[in-house]
Amino acid sequence: MSKLCQFNGGCMGCCGHDFTSEESISLAIKSNTKDFNKLKPKTKQDYLKFRDRFPKQNLQYGVCRNLIYQNRSRHYCIGCPLHPTHHHDEDLRIGHCDHLFLCPSAKAFNQWQPVTQQAFLDFVKKKELSNIQYSIEIASGNLVNNFIYQ
Numbered sequence: 001m002s003k004l005c006q007f008n009g010g011c012m013g014c015c016g017h018d019f020t021s022e023e024s025i026s027l028a029i030k031s032n033t034k035d036f037n038k039l040k041p042k043t044k045q046d047y048l049k050f051r052d053r054f055p056k057q058n059l060q061y062g063v064c065r066n067l068i069y070q071n072r073s074r075h076y077c078i079g080c081p082l083h084p085t086h087h088h089d090e091d092l093r094i095g096h097c098d099h100l101f102l103c104p105s106a107k108a109f110n111q112w113q114p115v116t117q118q119a120f121l122d123f124v125k126k127k128e129l130s131n132i133q134y135s136i137e138i139a140s141g142n143l144v145n146n147f148i149y150q
């Protein structure tokens with residue numbers, strides 16, 4: 001886990017692959033959110049039903065079928081409803097995705113000194129990226145490279 005995963009409205013850079021555009025990613029997340037809101041899961045079984053409504057390899061526009069828009073303190077973030085924070089520490093992602101994966105950007109960030117980490121977060125903030133743009137740039141390594149070679 002890295003601070004980068006929660007930063008800038010939430011990162012979804014590792015919740016899929018072969019992303020095409022911000023627009024198609026947003027469409028996929030909206031469609032997942034619609035399914036989620038229709039099901040309104042409450043129990044663990046409900047959440048598993050949501051998770052298993054498609055096979056795990058079945059992505060939409062390269063995006064995981066579980067990724068949704070979540071309203072946190074009246075602020076829309078991208079998040080995974082299977083995450084342990086929603087299930088008393090039980091991780092419903094296990095067996096569905098590589099929940100321990102850490103991208104090269106997050107690995108690099110975790111090794112930096114706090115002062116460098118803060119400088120990077122300020123660098124990102126100034127760019128005013130949407131959370132999807134942020135995710136794409138984190139997953140590609142562009143933000144870290146631009147920060148290092150600025």
Ligand code: SF4
Pocket residue numbers: 002004005011012013014015101102103104105106135138139
């Ligand atoms: S792409 Fe990297 S920063 Fe983003 S959620 Fe995955 S591990 Fe975290």
